[in-house]
Amino acid sequence: MTKHILEDAAMARRNFLTHGGKLLTGGLLLSALPMGSALAATAAPVPLIIDTDPGADDVIALLLALSARDKLDVRALTTVAGNVQLNYTSRNARMVREWANRPDVPVYAGCARPMLRAPIYAAEVHGAEGVTGVKVFEPKQPLAKGNAVQYLIDTLTAAKPQSMTIVTLGPQTNLAMALIENPGIKQGIKEIVMMGGAHFNGGNITPAAEFNVFADPHASDVVFKSGLPITVIPLDVTHKMLTSPERIDRLRKIGNQAGKIAADILDAYVEHDIKQYGLPGGPVHDATTIGYLLRPDLFKGRMANVEVDTREGLTFGATVVDYYRSTKRPENARWITEGDTQGFFDLLTAQLAKLP
Numbered sequence: 001m002t003k004h005i006l007e008d009a010a011m012a013r014r015n016f017l018t019h020g021g022k023l024l025t026g027g028l029l030l031s032a033l034p035m036g037s038a039l040a041a042t043a044a045p046v047p048l049i050i051d052t053d054p055g056a057d058d059v060i061a062l063l064l065a066l067s068a069r070d071k072l073d074v075r076a077l078t079t080v081a082g083n084v085q086l087n088y089t090s091r092n093a094r095m096v097r098e099w100a101n102r103p104d105v106p107v108y109a110g111c112a113r114p115m116l117r118a119p120i121y122a123a124e125v126h127g128a129e130g131v132t133g134v135k136v137f138e139p140k141q142p143l144a145k146g147n148a149v150q151y152l153i154d155t156l157t158a159a160k161p162q163s164m165t166i167v168t169l170g171p172q173t174n175l176a177m178a179l180i181e182n183p184g185i186k187q188g189i190k191e192i193v194m195m196g197g198a199h200f201n202g203g204n205i206t207p208a209a210e211f212n213v214f215a216d217p218h219a220s221d222v223v224f225k226s227g228l229p230i231t232v233i234p235l236d237v238t239h240k241m242l243t244s245p246e247r248i249d250r251l252r253k254i255g256n257q258a259g260k261i262a263a264d265i266l267d268a269y270v271e272h273d274i275k276q277y278g279l280p281g282g283p284v285h286d287a288t289t290i291g292y293l294l295r296p297d298l299f300k301g302r303m304a305n306v307e308v309d310t311r312e313g314l315t316f317g318a319t320v321v322d323y324y325r326s327t328k329r330p331e332n333a334r335w336i337t338e339g340d341t342q343g344f345f346d347l348l349t350a351q352l353a354k355l356p
């Protein structure tokens, strides 16, 4: 990969959002421009909804997001079946809310299965109940009343135009169902930031497909065809941003509950990927996505056409990315390929220190 095709994610993202999708293209080198201006321009906390299937890496992502009250205005967590069944992902989201002491954030349960395909789970990676390395418990605060899909529809149709960021950390069933039931929700969405997909890296659930997209390719197809601004945090970047014993140790040494939970979860969770891929550490996929929201200047990528293979067969659930613009298909997503790993773990450590 040559450097000239990378665009500074922070700057390009601001233009992305400012011009409603008419993106800077043509391989402009933007990293010479001032860093951090995107952050300065968005001083008020970003209103967002996090759709999630916790999931060990989701737990780290949610702790990170809930720690950043000054930057992220988390309106709700919506849960979906994915890494494990919906009853577990919903309970785990409520556990994280309790760990983070954020009773103000409602948790809505959404779809219990994918749109069309047979459900798949990843209990061998995340443990039978979705979280590795820590003792699970039944949290005190219950789920919010109502379904996550209806919550998305009600909230996004009533939201100020292009005001809400939607983060998806699991299969995109809830968002796709909301888009199908009421396309009017698009008016309220500023941006979708998703963990999912793979191109240069290859897949992690099949040779071609990444888990979140593979678990509901038809949902991701709806999302990529929505015309909404999308930023993708694929395996291409998450598999480069790895834990190390020192990085996990720093989390533990914060000395608070959140640091210990994150360290215990990661110690158990990264083992699988270290063995499976022969990596020196483990990726923290979903947390990378929140890292991008907090510090887009740590990431680089470029606009590309992204389509999802929904045909059954070897490449079912693959994201087909026209990274080198070999077709005239319209660019519909920003595809992130590079991240500052130490910068991310420094951020994670500093943020988790703000939690109980």
Ligand SMILES: [Ca+2]
Binding pocket: 052, 053, 054, 055, 057, 058, 082, 083, 169, 170, 286
């Ligand atoms: Ca997830």
